Amino acid sequence: MTQRDVRRAIVIGGGIAGPVLGMFLRRIGVEVTIFEAREAPAEQEGAFLGIAPNGMNVLADLGVAEAVQARGAPFVGMRFENARGRRIGEIDQREAARRFGAGLVMIRRGALHAALAEEAVRRGVAIRYGMRLTDVDRSEPRQVVARFGEGGGGGEARGDVLIGCDGFRSRTRACAVPDAPAPGYTGLLDFGGFARCPGAPIEPGWSVMVFGRRAFFGAFAAPDGEIWWFHNGGEPAPGRGAAPGQLRERILALHEGDPGWIADVVRATPEVLGPWPLHDILTMPRWHDGRVCLIGDAAHATTPHAGQGASLAMEDGMLLARCLRDEPDPQQAFAAFERARRPRVEAIVRQARRMGNRKAVAGPVAEWLRDRALPLFLRLGAAAQERAYAYRIDWEARAA
Ligand SMILES: Cc1cc2nc3c(=O)[nH]c(=O)nc-3n(C[C@H](O)[C@H](O)[C@H](O)COP(=O)(O)OP(=O)(O)OC[C@H]3O[C@@H](n4cnc5c(N)ncnc54)[C@H](O)[C@@H]3O)c2cc1C
Structure with a gap:
């Protein structure tokens, strides 16, 4: 069997993993359709995220790093402060580009989705919006059939393989690996926003992370001075509590007594975004079954604390395409992919969980x-971070 035997791929989810995988599959001549549940490209979706050097290197290999950089902002480093505003640690990333081949980039989530979708379409990936996967039929030996809900007109699609890139609540996972554990709620709710707040003491390109008295607050200053912020607060149950109109008051109350600029930023925010209950999946029984494989958060959902979820999703897309290029049949390709990826991603998901636990008050x-102890933790964490950043996939090498 050659790569031509996987001619048509169904990709579920057009977030991050989906378009990146789609572009690499196009490179090996596979016809790709992404089915995305959202009704349309969502430029304004979500808040923002950081792409690490390892993720940027995947994008550079695809030739889309510049398009992403153009919509994002370079990330220079982060400072940690306690609730009294005293500096207790720092991570300087100014050397990242020289050491790892790419620097870190902060970008609004909607802008990243838009950039990846545009580049994918330019390379011949078809994207169909308003298509929510409801079921996967694996009864045929050489084909897989995806079924979609009525929202986008329903219907079905057939492919040689189906790749679930549908995020941490993956419907593909529920269909193909029904014994998989549900993603676990980590006890932290995330909120965020964008604000013009000239008094905030943050230099452009830097983030300030504050271990507040009752909650954690992080803020990044974009080159034009806009503040991109997030708040992580402990909540007993995801989503329960204040109505959207009360979010600002709730966040302000949780940061009472913390450095005053936090309240200024929250007050200056036109719309508080969220909440996003932070979940992860520490391990899964398997990532593939028959002609169906999971990648990105669908396989290994991670919390944002290590800043790696998006970059891991990109690495997955590249490596899975390389496995499909080199392995004789899709099931062997999926097994090779899982073997190669599992140790790295599970270690990072665990690391992110530990980092999140430190945010708890x-x-x-x-x-x-x-x-x-923080400076020591940062020094110890630097080795893990270095491993995460330095990881490179050689497209030309054969899948092991
Ligand atoms: C608040 C927050 C902040 C974060 N910050 C960072 C960060 O700074 N750096 C970082 O690296 N990571 C961060 N992450 C993690 C990162 O967002 C994820 O790891 C990453 O988005 C995973 O990409 P993905 O493509 O696997 O899934 P997603 O980006 O979640 O994309 C899944 C896509 O599938 C679609 N979909 C879902 N169900 C269906 C269905 N049934 N049918 C069709 N389509 C469907 C969704 O609409 C979505 O477009 C953060 C996460 C959160 C919640």
Whole structure:
């Protein structure tokens, strides 16, 4: 069997993993249709995210790094402060481009989706919006059939393989790996926003991360001075609590007594976005079954604390396409993919979970210890971060 035996791929989800995979599949001559549940390209969706050097290197290989950089902003480094505004640690990323071949980029999620979708379409990937996968029929030996809900007109699509890139609540996963654990809620709710707040003490390109008395706050200053911020607060149950109109008041209350600029930023925000309950999947029994494979958050949902979920999704897309190029049949390709990816992604998902746990507020004694131990944690974490950033996929190499 040659690569021509996988001629048609159904990709479910047009977020990050989907378009990146689609572009690499086009490179090996596979016909790709992405089925995306959203009704249309959503430029304004979500808040923002950081793409790490390892993710930017995947985009550079595809020739789309510049398009993404043009819509984003270079990330220079982050400073950590305690609730009194005292600096307790710093990570300087100014050397990242020299050391890892690419620097970090901050970008609004909607802008990233738009850039990836445009580039994918330019390379011949078809994207159909308003198509929500409801079921996967795997009863035929050489084909897989995707079924869609009525919203986008329903219907079905046939392919030689189906790749689930449909995020942490993946319907593909529910269909193909029904014994997979549900993503676990980590106890933190994320909110975010964009604000003009000239008084915020952050230099362009830098982030300031504050371990507040009751919640965590992070803010990035874009080159034009706009502040992109997020808040992580502990909540007993995802989504329960205040109505959207009360979000601002709730966040302000949680940061009472923290450095005053946080409240200024939150007040200056036209619309508070969220909440996003943060989930992860530490491990899964398997990532593939028959002609169906999961990648990105569908296979290994991660919290944002290590800043790697998007970059891992991009790496997955590249490596899976390389496996499909080199392995005789899709099931072997999926097995090779999972073998190669699992140790790396599971280690990073665990690391992100640990980083998130440190954001939880644990009382004055734990805070006192945290303030003193943070520089050590940052030094210890630097090795893991370096491993994450330095990872490169050689497209020309054969899949092992
Ligand atoms: C608040 C927050 C902040 C984050 N910050 C960062 C960060 O700074 N850096 C980082 O690297 N990662 C970050 N992450 C994680 C990152 O967003 C994910 O790891 C990444 O988006 C995974 O990409 P994906 O393509 O697998 O899934 P997604 O980006 O979730 O895309 C899934 C797509 O599938 C579609 N879909 C879902 N169900 C269906 C269906 N049934 N049929 C068809 N389509 C469907 C969705 O509409 C969506 O477009 C953050 C996550 C959150 C929640």
